[in-house]
Amino acid sequence: MTASPSAPLTARSCAPLTDDDWWRAAVVYQVYVRSFADSDGDGIGDLPGLRDRLPYLRDLGVDALWLTPFYTSPMIDGGYDVADYRDVDPSFGTLADFDHMIAEAHALGLRIIVDLVPNHTSSAHPWFTAALAAAPGSAERARYLFAEGRGEHGELPPNDWESIFGGPAWTRVADGQWYLHLFDPAQPDLNWRHPEVRAEFEDILRFWLDRGVDGFRIDVAHGMIKAEGLPDVGFSTMTTGRRQSELLGKGRLPYFDQDEVHEIYRAWRPILDSYPGGRMAVAEAWAETPQRLARYIGPDELHQAFSFDFLDATWSADSFRKVIDTALAEATIVGAPTTWVLSNHDKQRHVTRYGDGEIGLRRARAASLLMLALPGCAYLYQGEELGLPEVLDLPDELRQDPSFRRTGESRDGCRVPIPFSGELAPYGFGPAGSELSWLPAPATWRVLSVAAQTGVPGSTLELYRTALRIRREHPALAADGGAVTWLETGPGVLAFRRAADDTELTCVVNLSGAPVTVDGYGQPIAASAPLTEQSPGHLLPIDAAAWFDRRPAG
Template sequence: MTTFAAAATPTTDEDWWRAAVVYQVYVRSFADGDGDGTGDLRGIRQRLPYLRDLGVDALWLTPFYRSPMVDGGYDVSDYRDVDPMFGTLADFDAMITDAHALGLRIIVDIVPNHTSSAHPWFAAALAAGPGSAERDRYLFRPGRGSDGQLPPNDWESIFGGSAWTRVPDGEWYLHLFDPAQPDLNWRHPEVRAEFEDILRFWLDRGVDGFRIDVAHGMIKEEGLPDVGHSSATGQRQVELLGKGRLPYFDQDEVHDIYRAWRPILDSYPGGRMAVAEAWAETPQRLARYIGPDELHQAFNFDFLDATWSADSFRKVIDTALGEATIVGAPTTWVLSNHDKQRHVTRYGDGPAGLRRARAAALLMLALPGCAYVYQGEELGLPEVLDLPDELRQDPAFLRTGESRDGCRVPLPWSGDQPPYGFGPDGCASSWLPAPATWAALSVAAQTGDPASTLELYRAALRLRAAHPALGGESELAWLDSEPGVLAFARAGGFVCAVNFGDAPAPVGRYGTPLLASEALIERDGDIFLPADAAAWFEARTAG
């Protein structure tokens, strides 16, 4: 039996984030408050009671800043204002006031690796020309070849193709994503000062934390050396992400930035926090982003990438909890987000995929640490795989044929026809079309149905908040189990069991059932857990 000790004492107001359930709101697709077919801050404000009743602790909002929307708002032209598509600063202030009144905290996305090409700084850099102070805020370089006609190095964009674009005067600028997202030069003191001020701007407005986009990317290796292989050799550089070293990711110097940010966060009351979207080649390097002098959390993408098997999930959980013990900070568990195919579909789609997704939810919510829930997973939404090409808006689609639009389709709230109550009464459209099959998956259709995925999440989150063994960081101990079954106990009298096998497994010895993702089977004086299902138990006490 393997036991992982608790990483910390019970949470307080200052460290609320250690065991929180955070709900990711993809702002454009959550709720439309003004009827234009696009989600906005007013829509979020109107739906806050739903999130309170769901039982989450905080909301993470994707970017809502001024932007040309080339990459869904991750191309920011003004970090201190709200894009008119989403509302106004007054709308933001009203939303955060209401959220706090309901006991919900607000985490906002910050995008520091790059700006929009429409940002005033980049416009000034193009106008100023080579060698100027304005260009030094970005990464402009002369090209290679006899007349500079070749890119400065072999770096590739995450979205496909070269990471360099040439401007009319002959220089090239770096963009690790779309050409409309030029990378900033984070060795420039003006860049560092600007973002420290941006942090304070939103902290002053009451935000409780930041999700840092591409947190591993701001520093590039000196000299910008070649990677040494490219898609021309049969492997795209992005395939090395999280597996190997790249000269434009996870450089040691990036930690200096976060050591400067942490005192800013700590200077505000109420436990302001930051979570990194960071990829590193080893768990040890990822753990370096977390600590009392850097960031509070980093996403555990290995959990998201686990295959549907007991061995895969056991390995990921063991590794993550071991690292959490070393750094003294909790693991952040996540099954889906706005960049990944929804896990209902990853686990097989259809009824099988949904059964596995429901089981995975109970597994995730039973683990020690913090859980991130992507909007719509509480409804059991699958990936939308058949969006017409002409409606797709992900910039990666145009460069690689790969698209993240399928997990960004607006949520179904009510009604029998698209867009399922996404906007006010009479609103007949949404920026991406919802499938005709989603009527049964809407919030209204699932509410009150004890067999629905929504009610499963509501019940699980209520239990997580109420049970003394859950919602904290008490130790986890693996229990003996049938082949293909994972079972563990949490200190305080709780057991979770997940059946990854293809036949029902006996689980009665674990205790009194509290909640199950599928109906348990009573047979021969025992309780059996169906295949592709999970259950929570109140452990039996000795004697």
């Protein structure tokens, strides 16, 4: 297989990385705080535990950390039910612990992004307890979405909307009114047409920006505004057997992606821009078309939106090529970098999605090299650098995901605490001698721990460390590195080149089902599986990826 360039697909040309545009080509590591590191032996990860592990993340080679919610919460939905947006839940530590952690992270060159949950609060939030205590039509209830029911006595929900976690999206209170919760009943939706709600969250932004956070991941960024009049969707699981959530990213829903939501972000952007150092925000947003998703990004709104199409791509060259082409074209239109992601706390780990076992790990390693060679920002989920699979056999009684009780579907399998060291679970998750872990790790994870993989040639951890180092140092992969130029290949093989400063890096991914010969791209500098040197070139195994470097003579 020799290089034969096709027309280059131009990605946005990035300026050299500065303090203000650090996020354009950053590698961000998602920390699921509850499952990362436990400092006090109670079986729950916390901020002091994270602080102790910061050197590991610095040495891994990431640029920033995204922390899942650590705010005061009843933990009905893993902290995404917030009772106090300006304090740390005692299970995770204190505000002082947060301050110490972020100061240490900054000293190590790591930036901190925190999760913001603006669509809903916890039912334990003071606003909602006041709303329940107040009468229908009161100022307290106006902060949320309360409505009268349908039917002769108001005994039916106000409309046919469904919870993302399954079942109706409405719960009736003692006086007969209903309140909206697009997720768990313990997560009542806020009324974002209320000026007090908007002012409150602008103040919450400033609270954390004042404490030094470098950015925000906006949870359910598409959800805060609901269509006027709360119209029916027109179908439901009860009537058709089809869940409304199946339309996420594929069609219109009256409770998601309403035009008015962009007013909120146009008010937030000046707040972010008023702080030094390139404070940023990334949207967890779903929209029916790439064009509507692109509206969340721009100089007057948010900096990034996750590209979930890459996560959802099937294991085929055609699927990845289509997703990458679309994402890079969108990046050019909006003038902002693409964000790539393979796993997160809501999705099955990609080792398991790609086939589990040896084949799944082999493909996951190849996908990581593909992702890290692309221009833009990459988000890693904790443990993917260890090659962790989904834990599929958790006992039902230990699962804590609220959607499990409603649908039988659970996200707990990707939230099991990651292994650091030792022969027995929980593998160094807590302090020496601690045996507690809020979810149990399988015995097979002993050989996947950080300690077991550190310094081992060919391990997944060392593959990530190598790839992240090259990504940081290689001119072609830097923030101002070259556009993606696709190269002609055989069926089932992807190859593209990026170039800058007279250097070239070519990424080749073999999804064809048979080994392929790779020649003409320079010297291999990273590979997800061993290459066989031959004449000409190298033999790339199936389900494998490699990076090749070419530089001028001398």
